[in-house]
Amino acid sequence: MVKYVLNKVVLAILTIFVLATATFFMMKLIPGDPFASVTTKIEVQQAQRAYYGLDKPVVEQYFTYMGNLLRGDLGFSMKKTGRTVVDIIQEAFPVSAQLGLFALFFAQTIGWLFGILCAQFRNRWPDYVLMVFAVLGIAMPSMVVGPLLRYLLGVVLRWLPVTGWGSFKQMIMPSLVLGLGTIAGGTRSMRASMLGVMTQDYVITARAKGISPVRVVMKHEFKNSLVPLVSNLGVSIASVLMGSFVVESMFLIPGLGRYFVDSITNLDYSLIMGLTVFYGAFLVTMNLLVDVLYGFLDPRIRETVKGAAK
C-alpha cells in the first residue's frame, strides 16, 4: 500500500511539473504583458518589466520561476501590488473551499438519493420526474438558474439573501446553483450503477434472508453501487472546491474563481502560474485520495492494490 501511494505521489509531482511548464510557455505566447499600457510612460513600463525580470530571455525566466516554485515561493502578484500569490490563495481558497464542500456534500447526497429512487422506481413516474429534473440540471447553465433562483427565493419569497458571504443562509443558494450539475450527474450515474447492481445474484440472496427492502437497498445495493461512482468524485471535488467564477461573481463571494479570471485578463503572470499550479496540485491530491477511498469501499480493489505493490 505504501509503495502504491509513493508511486502515485511521484506521478503526481511529474504531472504538476508538466502542467507548470506548459502553462508557463503558453502564457508567454499571449501577446502583451502585465505592464503594457497607453497611459504610462514607456520608461516606466520598462522599469517595471526590469523590476520583475520580464526583460530577460523567456527560458531564463522559466528556470528562475521553477527554481522559486521548488522552494514554495509563488512570487508577488504583478497587479495586486504588494501582495504575494500565497497570500491571495490563503485568503480566497478557504471561502471557495467552504462553498464547494457545502455544495458538494449537499449535491452528492441529493444526487445519490435521487439516483436510488430512480433505480427503485425504474420506468415509473418518480423515475421520469427525477430524470427530467436531472437533464434540466445538466442542460441549464448556472447563469440562467442563478438569477431565476435569486428572483424566486430572494425577491418573491424573501426566504434567502440574494448576495453576500458569511452566514449560513447566504451559503444555501450559491451551493445549490454550484451543485446543480453535480446533483444531475450524481442522479444519472447512481441510477445506472444501481440498476446494474439490482439484478446481481447477491441481491436475491439478501432478499431470501427475509430482511426488509430498505435494508436490502441500503446495505447490499447502495455500497456496491457506490464503487464505480467514487472514481468521478475526485474530479468533482476539485472542480467544485476551486470555486466557480460565475457563481462567485453572481453572489459576490470573495473566492478563488474571481482571481482566476482576473489574473488571465490582466496577464498577471505570477498569479496565473500560482493558481494553475495550486489547482493542479489540488486535483491530483484529490484523485489520490479517491484511489485510496476506492480500496476502502471495495475489498477486491484493496487486494489488487496490495498485490501490485508487492
Next chain:
Amino acid sequence: MSEKILEVKDLQVTFDMYQGSVQAVRGVSWYLNRRETIGIVGESGCGKSVTIKTAIGLNPVKNGSVKGGEVLFEGRDVLKLNEKEIRSILGNRMSMIFQDPFTYLNPTMTVGKQITEVYRQHHKVSQAEADAKAIEILKMISMPNPEENMKRYPHQLSGGMRQRIMIAMALICEPAVLFADEPTTALDVTIQAQIVELMNSLKEQLDTSIVLITHDMGVVAKMVDRVYVMYAGKIVEHGDAETIFHRARHPYTWGLLESVPRLDQKTRDELHSIPGMPPDLIKPPKGCAFAARCRYAMDICTREEPPAIDLDEPEHYSACWLCHKECIARRGVVTREEVQA
C-alpha cells in the same frame, strides 16, 4: 415420518412477456415430509427454479404471476401471506441455498456479517451473540478457523468455502425447509461430494427437510428420498429414488437417466442427449409436451394430454400414455430395459 411439512398444490405460474404469456409452471403438485429430501429434476427451463422461487415470493422477474394453486407451509398458504409475513418466514423457517456461491455472496460485505445478518433479522440478539451463533454453525459445517474466516470477504475464500458460507447463512436460523437450487453445479467434483455429505448430515442434526433442485442425477442418487421429474412446467413422473432409478416408466425420465455419463461407457462414444428442444411455453402443445421428442409417441400423445397414472408401486405415477391400461393391454409394459436392449 409421514408428516407433511410443505405441500404445493396445483401451482400455476405465468410470465407476461412481449411475445405473450409464458406458462412456466402448469399445475404442479408435490409435498415434502418432515426430515425428508425430495429432488425436483429436469432440464434447464423446465420450471423447477421458478416453482420454488415463486412459491416463496422470491421471484426475480417482476412480471411473473401466480395464476392458481396453494403452497401450504405450517398450516398457512404462503401465497396468501402479505410481504411482511413472508419476510418473517424467509431465511428463518424456509431458506435457500443458491447455485453459484461466487455471485450469490455480496462482494463488499464480510462473510461473517452476511451470516449474522439473517440471524439478527429473525432473533432479537446483539451482534456479539449473533457472532457466537455463527461461529457455532461454522464449526458444525467444519469450516476451518471460523473466527478468522468470518472477517474475510467472499473473494478471499475458495468455492467450497463460499458454498459452506451459503449453507451457514441458510441454516443459522434452523429452518424447517431448506431449498437448494443446484447447490453443487458450480463446484469441483471433489467439493461437490463434500457438500452433499454435509447437507445430508446437517439435515439430521437440525431436523430440516430439503427440497433439492437439480439436473445432476448423481447428486439425486446420493441425497434424495423421493424424486419429482419435471418437464415443460409439469411433473411427468414421481416415485421414490429407488423406483425412479430402476423402474422409471416415463420416456423423459429414461432420457435423463441415459444422459448420465457412465464409467463403463467407451470413451469414443458420444454422450447421450435427448434430441430436440423443450416446447415453447407461450403456446404449449395440445397433447403431451414431450411427444415431439419422444421415440414412443403414439397418435393419442399429440392429441390428448396424458393424466398422471398411478402405477403398481405406492406413490409411483407417470404422466404417459404408455402406462395407460389400454396401451399396456395392447403393447404390454414398455420399460427402460426393453428400450436399451
